[in-house]
Amino acid sequence: MPVLRTLLDVSSETYASNRAAQLEVIDQLNEQLELAIAGGGERYTQRHRDRGKLPVRERLELLLDPDTPFLELSPLAAWGTEFTVGASVLTGIGVVSGVECVVIGHDPTVRGGAMNPYSLKKTLRALEIARINRLPVINLVESGGADLPTQADLFVPAGRIFHELTELSSLAIPTIALVFGNSTAGGAYVPGMCDYAVLVDRQAKVFLGGPPLVKMATGEESDDESLGGAEMHSRISGLSDYFAADERDAIRLGRQIMSRINWHKLGPAPAANPEPPKYDPEEILGIVPPDPKVPFDPREILARTVDGSDFDEYKPLYGTSLVTGWASIHGYPVGVLANHRGVLFSEEAKKATEFILLANQTDTPLIFLQNTTGYMVGKDYEQGGIIKDGAKMINAVTNSRVPHLTINMASSFGAGNYGMSGRAYDPRLMFAWPGAKLAVMGAAQLAGVMSIVGRASAASQGKPFDEEADAARTRAIEEQIEAESHSFFVTAKLYDDGIVDPRDTRTVLGLSLSAVHSQTVAGRRGFGVFRM
Structure with a gap:
């Protein structure tokens, strides 16, 4: 069986630093949960x-x-x-x-x-x-x-x-x-x-x-x-x-x-006696960096989430910024799409599209683990058809009929949120980790774009550009977007179904999978037009 092997060094300084940062945000989450309980x-x-x-x-x-x-x-x-x-x-x-x-x-x-x-x-x-x-x-x-x-x-x-x-x-x-x-x-x-x-x-x-x-x-x-x-x-x-x-x-x-209601589920039952992961879910806290711009390997998360740490990876050498593959969680078969290095290129988009089609052919629920800055921009990528390829992926996500479950692990920016089955794409349930961010783009990028636009506008009108005012405006915009992309702000607006402790990811996904199997679990036969 294709069992995942971990490269995590639990004795490293990075591990300890990551863990400390995650425990801090979990403490902040627990404080707010206590207020809700009160x-x-x-x-x-x-x-x-x-x-x-x-x-x-x-x-x-x-x-x-x-x-x-x-x-x-x-x-x-x-x-x-x-x-x-x-x-x-x-x-x-x-x-x-x-x-x-x-x-x-x-x-x-x-x-x-x-x-x-x-x-x-x-x-x-x-x-x-x-x-x-x-x-x-x-x-x-x-x-x-x-x-x-x-x-x-x-x-x-x-x-x-x-x-x-x-x-x-x-x-x-x-x-x-x-x-x-x-x-x-x-x-x-x-x-x-x-x-x-x-x-x-x-x-x-x-x-x-x-x-x-x-x-x-x-x-x-x-x-x-x-x-x-x-x-x-x-x-x-x-x-x-x-x-x-x-x-x-x-x-x-x-x-x-x-x-007395004589209730029964319509979806298939899970496999009996699923094997727990071979690695401790507690270690997830040491994997995830506090800075969402720092990438991490989602296979390390999967090794501590899926049954027996068994993950059959699909197209592992192609579109490597997106990890796709087959696994099971608490006995329920699933397909997984997990961002690796954040950016979605054309290869990742096409890989995701094919994978989603296959999951629908086999009536397999899909798990989306988000950590994306969106689809790649730039002249070469535009000329290479990134819009068409991103559209294929979003088409597949939109028209997929198997249950989708989504977790924002670290960041969910731009159209990457859409392609990775964000709230607007009707995942059956969607959760976030406490350190996760969600926005149209990162705070620094958004503020920088506004600054460039302002500078270009002044130049086109032949007016002097006020550097001091621009710096103040940039700081204000960054602070605003940082606040509005915070996981508490996002969940307060019900853009997800709650924030979960990363260590509970396997349990939350297991409960969610059990719930969605009350309904029929069946994929779509036939999709809309895919732009080639």
Whole structure:
């Protein structure tokens, strides 16, 4: 078998320096994850408990099968904004009664679980993941509805939540609402549009308009229970399918529903007893340089990620800035495309195109490991057809139908992001390492381009060029792009599905592969026109 051999020297100064830098950014990541876990903070969490309610993460823990993993999605949504890190909603993929599900849970310790624009994006992305991967959805509902000061950015796009829930049902993908508290106004349609609704006695409040609004609109006097309580909906309106005595009973009922849906995956099962990598994933931290401009060999990453460190490389002597080949991860066969020295030349583009076609012929999912500065520029390369060749690769990525999973290891710049199945190309799931960068180009390059353009403009107008102002503008642009290409900034906008510790890459890919195999795994037969 073609087992990878490592050239890593774990006793070297470079290894130690790389590891120290990676541990530093991982510590920064963990600080932000702790903020997301804290939700509204100790004061509001205690107030929530004093009302006899469980925090959302405790609800999740009771819902999931014991000792099973949970792949949290977009945990740093809204980072760097006026909103709480995590965006007042918890989303992810976990196992409930033996079934892999997408879980969406409101965090009522953050402004009563009210939805802001980032909560909406996060919720819609979770529903999209459920739809394209054929994963049942469980909603842990307790939300005061829209964050009213931001309603202008919410009202119109929020209707997509109802669209997604009803489309999931039309696709025979089960949806469940466990209602623990407020589910008002537009939020009332969540249990209304789910296939199953469980309401907690004396806690669930499901109505289009609460007592104050009803009083203002109709003059009618009413109370929470008669208007939208669990008993009323269970006995009179019929909205509730199951009446829960308390929160734990609701979770029990949710697990019971999932055990009865007769669910089965459509994709092939993984090979039994996959062999772990022959090298320690801990060593990945010493492989990746802190400077994304410094290349590293992705085979060293693969040796610590794929089953048995077994990697059958495709065209190893051609287009060597892109490593392609076949492997398996947790028993699932995969094709891998991994950037080596960053730049994609014509040879790499054509190699990638052929490889993607082959993966589709054999119904093999693709893993994209990004570390690219984009496609090569320059007169010789333009005359050599880099645009045509890059277009072939992007055509193949666009029209590929096997599942794509993407991880930005270090950098993802320019059209290289597109060719390596970036967010715009619909990878089933996409993650980044904490030191990764994403932008149209590197900060220094972008600032330099702006400086050249400014200098040319001044010359064309016969004006003197202000060197001092240019230097100040260059520094400002570099600082701006450095900030905007930071992994926290990128993930806050949901341009990926979360930042992961590099040491967890194999686990994250294994969980993702298991999830995508809930859907049919089949490649495309026939592609669009390839420019020759």
